Amino acid sequence: MQITTDKLDKRRQAVIWDRAPGKRAEPGPRAASPLHMLLAQKLAHEIVSGQRLPGDVLPTELDMSISLAISRTAVREAIRILSAKGLVEPRPKRGTCVTEKTSWNLLDPDVIGWMFADTPEDRLVRNLFELRLIIEPAAASLAAQRRTVTHLAAMSNALDVMAQATLFTEAGRQADKDFHAALLAAADNDQLASLNASIGASVALSTRYKIAQDVLGPNPVLAHRVVYDAIACGDAAEARWCMESLIRQAMKDIVKRPQYGAMDSFSP
Secondary structure, X not given: OOOOHHHHHHHOOXXXXXXXXXXXXXXXXXXXXXXXXXXXXXXXXXXXXXXXXXXXXXXXXXXXXXXXXOOHHHHHHHHHHHHHOOXXXXXXXXXXXXXXXXXXXXXXXXXXXXXXXXXXOHHHHHHHHHXXXXXXXXXXHHHHHHOOHHHHHHHHHHHHHHHHHOOOOHHHHHHHHHHHHHHHHHOOOHHHHOOHHHHHHHHHXXXXXXXXXXXXXXXXXXXXXXXXXXXXOOOHHHHHHHHHHHHHHHHHHHHOOHHHHHXXXXXX
């Protein structure tokens, strides 16, 4: 279908920095993040939230440079980031267009984070827990068979930090990610290890969401410790079962919320 110039212009929405009414457009605290990252984050949020739909054309590099008062290099770098993650693509005679969701790199930690920026959709939460249920119990089983003293020490240290700092602190949440990273490493499978960033992002974001919604659930450190004990004992079947139980409990903590009532039948 051919799109006329008028229709194309209507779909080429302008980009402006968020600001209070009456204030000059500006990118916010410049020291917090490079301008190209701020722009990439803003465009990504507009795309994943549906404000910009598949097929929509982004303003030109020059237009964004002028309207946002940033260099064309910063605009170009922001578009490069989004393109690398599959959110946009250049199209001949049209410009840079938003892609279909099927083209997005949905395992990219940044993409997962952008999709969690607002209240996540039921489907996203379900999908991430399904991903974890497919991967982590199997990884725990392998870890029980292949773990080394170094792996066990890393998991044990992470558990100690989680217990001391709690998941309500940044240190505690980082230790949670470290535990899962050490477990994947202990599985001694390069392809599984390559999923560490995706699993880590899923773990961290779901924990932050549960804290925000006050549904963190019963002692999560204890649930992690029984996984560690099974791995340390070399019991592959027990490690698999304990990890699956941990993930399912985390899922139950979220589905207790009224807005997730339709997900009670969750069963991967």
